[in-house]
């Protein structure tokens with residue numbers, strides 16, 4: 380019999396502790412998000428820290444590094460577990476005082492972000508109020524005032540974010556990285572040079588298609604607001620960052636009039652041979668006071684207790700969201716049962732987002748909509764409109780990700796440059812929206828939540844979209860044009876995409892599923908042809 384490696388013994392003792400703590404944490408999180416209970420919030424914060432502490436011990440980290448070099452450890456599943464653990468320990472080797480200072484400053488920033496309300500015409504307004512104005516108001520001057528009010532928060536947040544950027548860089552440098560952007564990508568198995576090159580390629584090759592979309596949008600804005608193109612300004616869009624499709628989205632909601640969104644979503648997955656009823660019966664589907672207003676999917680124990688949280692209303696957006704979260708859920712249900720607990724997770728958010736995005740896109744596709752909401756003649760024109768809007772949405776959102784990623788890489792490389800100038804340079808270059816006059820010395824870059832509180836994360840959404848398009852092409856090759864709506868497709872996804880779990884890196888998984896490394900070409904073929 381083969382001699383046991385000391386790493387086996389370590390796993391046997393260590394993993395059950397992690398499993399127990401993370402299941403407790405997930406349960407506290409579920410109670411918190413479904414009720415808003417402050418007890419649950421305290422408990423969640425405590426468990427979070429306790430879980431992090433499990434990965435703190437420098438002596439264990441040293442041992443892991445030694446085992447990484449040990450040639451007698453050759454089993455691929457063992458080696459992958461070692462790799463996952465080494466990365467988890469590495470980010471917790473930052474000096475303790477620094478970690479505490481980071482946690483405090485992040486909590487304070489989060490408070491400032493949640494509590495700030497700008498004034499508009501002498502009245503405090505919320506983010507939702509501003510969004511309402513940008514959706515409905517037709518007077519350009521009033522729109523401009525609302526947009527400017529939405530940027531006031533930057534003055535409050537910018538000094539706090541900059542302090543955090545310096546601390547994050549200090550932490551990254553203590554682990555030997557040039558800056559925090561480089562560290563985050565390395566820990567996520569993403570090569571920074573590859574990332575920027577790939578996004579650059581996508582940007583250049585979709586330039587023409589995006590310019591056509593902007594021209595179409597500007598034509599409509601000029602008609603609606605009666606001003607010339609140079610005077611339109613970013614406030615002509617329907618959200619403060621110009622990241623959403625401003626072309627009348629509510630008209631499309633008529634598609635789901637009288638439609639049982641959970642029911643048609645269940646049917647959709649049934650066509651793939653996957654029963655989502657048990658998932659939905661554990662899920663929390665409708666609005667309630669105190670409950671989180673967004674949507675997510677959570678795997679509580681990596682043993683089959685997968686749930687989604689939604690706030691379903693009769694809109695196309697919520698059909699998309701329910702399909703999307705169930706996409707995450709079937710992925711989480713599909714891991715090889717023989718995998719050790721530690722590897723029963725996606726290797727990165729990119730592949731699970733890809734699955735969720737493929738499913739969510741069905742809510743906008745002409746053919747899929749026919750199956751989802753019916754193909755009666757009165758819905759015909761709207762189904763066509765929805766299909767066209769999908770392409771527009773993809774192009775608009777991709778540009779927003781390009782702004783965020785380019786800005787963040789520069790922010791961490793050199794935080795003392797003129798950041799507002801950098802911000803508007805990125806916006807003009809990628810979104811093709813002119814910088815308004817008199818924004819010098821302002822802090823428009825600091826107003827986006829993710830810059831301060833979900834750093835170096837946004838790029839994953841676009842890589843997820845790219846992978847989604849590549850999977851779709853693989854599915855069409857495998858199962859014919861009907862794509863997703865077949866048992867064969869369900870089987871392909873389960874075997875190729877879900878089954879491996881975290882057995883391999885996300886980039887190896889892309890190759891495993893599509894036969895090619897991740898590249899923008901499938902996405903470009905789908906959305907950027909002119």
Ligand SMILES: [Zn+2]
Nearest residue numbers: 703707732735
């Ligand atoms: Zn998602």
